[in-house]
Amino acid sequence: MFLKAKKKQAPAVRKLPKPIAATAESKGLDVNSFIAKRDYSGAITLLEFERQTKKAKNNKNNLLKLLGYCYFHNCDYQKAVEVYEQLLNESEYDPCYHLHMAACYYYLGEYKQAKQAALKGPSTRLRNRILLHTAYKLGEDSEFMKHHQELSEESIEDQLCLASLQYMRSNYQDATDIYKKIIIANRKEDYAALQVYVALCYYKLDYYDVSLDILQPYLQVDPHSMTAINLKACNHFKLYDGKAGEGELKGVLEQLGSASDNIMITHNLVVFRNGENALKVLPPLVDTIPEARLNLVIYHLRNEDVQEAWNLMESIQPTTPQEYILKGVVNVALGQASENQEMIKLAQQFFQLVGASASECDTIPGRQCMASCYFILKQFEDVLIYLKSVKPYSYNDPIFNFNYGIAQAAAEQYKDAEQSLLLVTNERYRSEYTYLSWLARCFIMNGKPRDAWELYLKMESNSDSLNILILIANDCYRVGEFYFSAKAFDVLERLDPSPEYWEGKRGACCGIFQKVIAGKAPKSQLQDAIVMLRNNSNSPQAELMVRIMTNWGAENGLPTEPDSD
Numbered sequence: 001m002f003l004k005a006k007k008k009q010a011p012a013v014r015k016l017p018k019p020i021a022a023t024a025e026s027k028g029l030d031v032n033s034f035i036a037k038r039d040y041s042g043a044i045t046l047l048e049f050e051r052q053t054k055k056a057k058n059n060k061n062n063l064l065k066l067l068g069y070c071y072f073h074n075c076d077y078q079k080a081v082e083v084y085e086q087l088l089n090e091s092e093y094d095p096c097y098h099l100h101m102a103a104c105y106y107y108l109g110e111y112k113q114a115k116q117a118a119l120k121g122p123s124t125r126l127r128n129r130i131l132l133h134t135a136y137k138l139g140e141d142s143e144f145m146k147h148h149q150e151l152s153e154e155s156i157e158d159q160l161c162l163a164s165l166q167y168m169r170s171n172y173q174d175a176t177d178i179y180k181k182i183i184i185a186n187r188k189e190d191y192a193a194l195q196v197y198v199a200l201c202y203y204k205l206d207y208y209d210v211s212l213d214i215l216q217p218y219l220q221v222d223p224h225s226m227t228a229i230n231l232k233a234c235n236h237f238k239l240y241d242g243k244a245g246e247g248e249l250k251g252v253l254e255q256l257g258s259a260s261d262n263i264m265i266t267h268n269l270v271v272f273r274n275g276e277n278a279l280k281v282l283p284p285l286v287d288t289i290p291e292a293r294l295n296l297v298i299y300h301l302r303n304e305d306v307q308e309a310w311n312l313m314e315s316i317q318p319t320t321p322q323e324y325i326l327k328g329v330v331n332v333a334l335g336q337a338s339e340n341q342e343m344i345k346l347a348q349q350f351f352q353l354v355g356a357s358a359s360e361c362d363t364i365p366g367r368q369c370m371a372s373c374y375f376i377l378k379q380f381e382d383v384l385i386y387l388k389s390v391k392p393y394s395y396n397d398p399i400f401n402f403n404y405g406i407a408q409a410a411a412e413q414y415k416d417a418e419q420s421l422l423l424v425t426n427e428r429y430r431s432e433y434t435y436l437s438w439l440a441r442c443f444i445m446n447g448k449p450r451d452a453w454e455l456y457l458k459m460e461s462n463s464d465s466l467n468i469l470i471l472i473a474n475d476c477y478r479v480g481e482f483y484f485s486a487k488a489f490d491v492l493e494r495l496d497p498s499p500e501y502w503e504g505k506r507g508a509c510c511g512i513f514q515k516v517i518a519g520k521a522p523k524s525q526l527q528d529a530i531v532m533l534r535n536n537s538n539s540p541q542a543e544l545m546v547r548i549m550t551n552w553g554a555e556n557g558l559p560t561e562p563d564s565d
Contacts, residue, residue, distance in 0.1 A: 031066060038224075040074035061090065068100065075262070077104040095122050102130050109287050111137040125152070129161040136165060156182060163197070170320050170359055172201040192221050196228050206363050208235045226252055230264060233272070242272035267292055275299045286312075297326050306333045324354045325369060332376065348376040355386075364390045375403070380411040398426040402435060409438045418442040433464040437471055444475045449484040452476075456488075466495070473504055482511030483525045490532045506541065509533055513549055523558050 237245030328350030335343030355370030405420030473488035486508035
């Protein structure tokens with residue numbers, strides 16, 4: 001689950017000066033009380049109504065200032081841009097409007113326009129902060145360092161800007177340290193909202209319980225904060241499931257009337273509902289909410305549309321752990337499908353970069369990345385070291401149990417592998433050939449060949465069932481389970497009468513005979529072996545084996561034909 005990143009950066013460029021007090025007309029409409037309650041939708045409705053009146057002409061500039069302020073804080077940045085454009089067209093205007101417009105462009109993801117607008121504004125700390133952020137987004141390293149050096153340690157806004165940059169660079173602990181320093185040095189109640197940012201950092205560090213504890217005091221102060229409620233919902237989603245996350249948003253949804261009124265809530269509901277309406281909701285948000293692209297990639301991967309996932313990630317130069325992870329997953333998925341070893345090797349390098357990094361090495365995703373890295377390298381003992389360390393947090397995850405079981409089986413830990421694979425509850429995964437083949441091998445190696453045979457009988461007749469049959473035939477032969485090996489070879493020979501299958505069946509039938517003589521197998525298995533050999537009536541070897549077995553059966557009171565039932 002991801003939160004809207006742009007919300008997080010608010011302290012850096014969002015601190016706009018509040019417009020001057022409303023006129024008597026707007027006071028009559030009680031606009032200020034709406035703004036005080038942060039009900040910007042209500043304020044916008046009243047201000048737009050006021051614009052339609054004749055008296056508005058004498059108060060046009062002040063109404064537009066208030067309207068731009070409210071549109072910005074209501075996250076309707078395009079409307080705010082339009083308002084500031086009107087203000088800038090006036091004969092006398094405040095040059096700070098250029099900075100306000102730059103902040104709007106920044107949140108719209110239009111970083112070049114944001115830079116151009118900021119350069120037209122007065123040289124202030126706000127201007128420096130906007131240019132610092134646009135330089136970071138545009139990859140202008142020299143400009144970034146220039147504006148970074150101009151940040152002041154004495155300015156709280158500049159320090160908040162620095163914290164937001166640390167956050168964007170995934171240095172969540174460093175960002176937390178800055179926020180805590182500001183809270184300690186100032187009156188806590190004046191900076192209560194910073195608790196939300198601290199909680200967000202802990203959310204990103206996977207400390208969901210800690211994040212909830214830090215968030216609770218702020219929710220007591222402002223129980224209607226959409227950002228705080230959304231973060232709480234995300235924590236519940238991570239700790240429990242999508243229903244728990246969506247339940248936390250119930251009050252917000254009632255307040256909004258429609259989830260579509262807030263793109264952050266709309267985005268997160270798609271994730272909470274396991275991708276419902278993803279193709280409708282996420283594509284328009286790809287350039288507005290960074291995580292929307294990543295979640296759309298995840299949606300395509302879950303629906304096995306690897307090419308679409310690749311198209312979304314191809315042009316992305318990863319900068320965050322999530323981007324590196326998805327880049328790796330997409331590369332390995334497409335690489336395996338197209339047998340492109342270069343893509344698989346690149347995926348292994350992406351996983352290793354994340355898993356070995358100082359910030360991610362002790363996180364669950366970081367350890368899963370190292371497991372994936374070693375999985376590609378087929379170093380399964382190392383895979384198990386990392387997967388075991390995160391098992392308590394992933395016990396009910398079908399994907400985890402799928403991978404954990406395969407790694408255990410590849411390391412010949414068949415008993416543990418069988419238990420892990422049987423924990424996979426997702427029917428789609430349970431029907432995959434990879435799952436079925438490893439589970440069949442575990443059954444055989446654990447002395448349960450009948451379970452492997454029944455697994456085959458439940459499959460539809462296709463290439464996968466044929467491969468499972470070959471696996472059963474060979475693995476059962478290898479471990480001395482000759483009865484089911486013979487049955488598998490018999491079916492294979494009837495499908496394809498090749499000498500290889502006949503030799504396998506012949507050897508397995510001899511093995512059955514040997515075990516029956518030694519008293520290690522029931523005599524009924526010998527009857528079945530005779531029936532299978534009689535299917536090769538044109539083979540002198542089969543006739544000779546049948547004769548020897550029937551003679552032994554007659555001498556030991558065993559009917560030469562199986563029971564009719």
